[in-house]
Amino acid sequence: MSTATFSTLRTQFAGLPIADLARQFGTPTYLYDAKVIAEKVADLAAFDVVRYAQKACSNLAILDRVRRAGALVDAVSAGEIRRALAAGYQPEEIVYTADIFDAAALELAVEHKLHVNCGSPEMIDQLGDVRPGADVTLRVNPGFGHGHSQKTNTGGPQSKHGIWHDQVDDCLRRADQYGITVTGLHMHIGSGTDLEHLAQVCEAMERIAQVVGRTLTTISAGGGLPVPYRSTETYVNIEDYFRLWDATRNRLAESFGHALRLEIEPGRYLAAEAGCLVAEVRAVKKMGDNLFFLVDAGFNDLARPVMYGAYHPIAIAPRDGATDRPEVDAVVGGPLCESGDIFTQKEGGYVDSRRLPIARVGDYLLLENAGAYGFVMASNYNSKTRPAEVLIEDGEAKLIRRRETFEDLIRGEIIPE
Ligand code: LLP
Numbered sequence: 111m112s113t114a115t116f117s118t119l120r121t122q123f124a125g126l127p128i129a130d131l132a133r134q135f136g137t138p139t140y141l142y143d144a145k146v147i148a149e150k151v152a153d154l155a156a157f158d159v160v161r162y163a164q165k166a167c168s169n170l171a172i173l174d175r176v177r178r179a180g181a182l183v184d185a186v187s188a189g190e191i192r193r194a195l196a197a198g199y200q201p202e203e204i205v206y207t208a209d210i211f212d213a214a215a216l217e218l219a220v221e222h223k224l225h226v227n228c229g230s231p232e233m234i235d236q237l238g239d240v241r242p243g244a245d246v247t248l249r250v251n252p253g254f255g256h257g258h259s260q261k262t263n264t265g266g267p268q269s270k271h272g273i274w275h276d277q278v279d280d281c282l283r284r285a286d287q288y289g290i291t292v293t294g295l296h297m298h299i300g301s302g303t304d305l306e307h308l309a310q311v312c313e314a315m316e317r318i319a320q321v322v323g324r325t326l327t328t329i330s331a332g333g334g335l336p337v338p339y340r341s342t343e344t345y346v347n348i349e350d351y352f353r354l355w356d357a358t359r360n361r362l363a364e365s366f367g368h369a370l371r372l373e374i375e376p377g378r379y380l381a382a383e384a385g386c387l388v389a390e391v392r393a394v395k396k397m398g399d400n401l402f403f404l405v406d407a408g409f410n411d412l413a414r415p416v417m418y419g420a421y422h423p424i425a426i427a428p429r430d431g432a433t434d435r436p437e438v439d440a441v442v443g444g445p446l447c448e449s450g451d452i453f454t455q456k457e458g459g460y461v462d463s464r465r466l467p468i469a470r471v472g473d474y475l476l477l478e479n480a481g482a483y484g485f486v487m488a489s490n491y492n493s494k495t496r497p498a499e500v501l502i503e504d505g506e507a508k509l510i511r512r513r514e515t516f517e518d519l520i521r522g523e524i525i526p527e
Pocket of ligand 1: 163166207262264298300301302332333334335375376377378379414482483
């Protein structure tokens with residue numbers, strides 16, 4: 111199994127000089143390498159359908175490139191449905207997956223006749239009322255889950271996600287009342303889990319598929335494929351994973367007497383390694399024994415470390431192009447007026463340090479593997495404008511979202527008379 115390699119000193123991203131990109135587009139900026147996205151979609155070609163979980167990175171240009179690479183798309187909100195349509199997806203290529211319908215999402219799902227993946231029994235009733243006779247998927251919580259953090263575990267009794275596995279019968283009866291046919295079964299136990307836990311889903315899928323029976327034409331393995339964030343971590347073996355699911359699908363197909371479509375629904379796997387956040391070092395200061403590199407990106411730009419204690423590879427890109435710098439232990443933090451604004455922290459908020467080349471003010475710093483759950487989780491906290499996004503394709507850097515301005519920040523705010 112191959113391990114990932116990360117270097118702590120870099121001069122290039124996607125074949126272009128980082129310092130030039132930072133000067134051209136300013137900092138902080140998300141950079142994406144289009145080639146990586148296309149490669150990741152291609153990795154999963156054995157599955158009948160790769161359905162991109164756009165919550166990971168939903169810029170229209172990224173959706174467009176994912177679409178051109180041949181992946182279909184998942185949407186979890188009215189906004190994501192509209193993004194998918196705006197990026198050129200046909201309604202039949204979009205699945206709405208959620209645990210509830212809000213008014214806007216239900217309206218769009220009905221207007222565009224979207225296939226719905228129901229994560230609660232009530233969704234069947236609510237869709238049935240306005241679209242009797244529809245085909246739906248049931249998202250089932252198999253009773254167990256696993257993720258890189260408790261906050262990304264989406265199975266088991268503590269999770270709000272999906273239809274509890276022993277309520278499937280009840281849901282089939284509800285569906286019957288509206289002439290709704292359950293044609294799909296979906297399970298997603300968590301994000302950033304491991305192959306061992308993912309493999310357990312096959313067994314649960316097979317058992318519950320037998321409860322639903324022969325109306326099923328599609329099973330979805332959900333998302334959750336991990337990517338390595340540290341040099342010690344390995345890539346999952348996609349072939350092994352596919353084989354497990356293929357065997358499950360084939361047994362079901364034999365039992366039902368018809369073919370079944372096998373879907374996978376990755377977010378992180380397609381986007382994480384394609385993107386990084388580039389920031390500028392603005393201060394290098396000592397606090398007791400700790401050396402802090404303070405950069406102009408904060409948890410308003412990349413929330414994963416403060417939210418989950420997530421580890422992102424960090425590299426220094428020296429402004430002067432130096433390829434050799436002595437190393438030190440440094441804490442990397444941002445500009446926000448909150449002590450949790452630290453990129454090198456462990457779960458629970460404990461400040462950690464990282465062995466990095468000594469940085470100087472004006473150097474650039476890369477937070478890597480930030481393409482998934484990076485920009486999409488950015489906020490305007492401390493009245494910071496959200497960063498620019500840039501797509502690098504065939505050696506050319508293209509702006510795909512301009513940096514927000516002060517006008518963007520206050521749009522919609524009203525001072526009453
Ligand atoms: N399908 C469903 C139904 C999901 O809920 C998710 C993720 C995915 C697919 C995609 O999972 P992935 O392949 O990306 O692991 N913000 C967190 C991750 C939250 C994931 C939520 N659902 C993070 O930064 O790690």
